[in-house]
Amino acid sequence: PLLTDSGGYQVFSLAELRKVSEEGVKFRSPVDGQWRMLTPEVAVEVQEALGVDVAMAFDECPEWPAARERVIEATDRTTRWLERCLAARRSPESTALFGIVQGGTYDDLRLAHAARLAELPCDGYALGGLSVGEPREELFRVASLVAPTLPADKPRYLMGVGYPVDLVDGVLAGIDLFDCVLPTRSARFGAV
Secondary structure, eight states, rough: OEEOOOSHHHHTTTTGGEEEEESEEEETTTHHHHHHEEEEHHHHHHHHHHHEEEEEOOOOOOSSSHHHHHHHHHHHHHHHHHHHHHHHHHOTTEEEEEEEEEEEEEEOHHHHHHHHHHHHHOOOEEEESSSSSSSHHHHHHHHHHGGGGOOTTTEEETOOOOOOHHHEEEEEEOOOOESHHHHHHHHHHOOO
């Protein structure tokens, strides 16, 4: 199975090269310096064209720590972008689309966003906006709070987490699926 990210995390990690708007994200390519536009529709189109099995909806990943107002803004935009991603699908029979739960480390925002996304016709749900600098204990506190509230008959995915002990703690929190660059990063830096 092949899973892809929509680009939301990459947009987050290249903050100095991007401008977020309701339309999408305008970013300066680190390769050639040209401005490009990534929208929810383009994110879905590219992932479906790649023929992936699991695609992520385009989301806005807020930094940590972030003020409550900033997190609300990003969470609300993530919902609107998810609705656009769902409308843009052309291959739902072959590419599953996961909605990404945002809300920072604010319990009420996370729970409300998880409930809202559970009302939408997603094929699975990801917990996003974690593993972006918050303490490990906070990450698993949020995962343990939110994962059990998501539909149990659909996969629940914790993005960017991959130390072996984290996988065990994630499963205990109700997570079904993980991804992480840890193996390739460790190899790239000569640790393995």
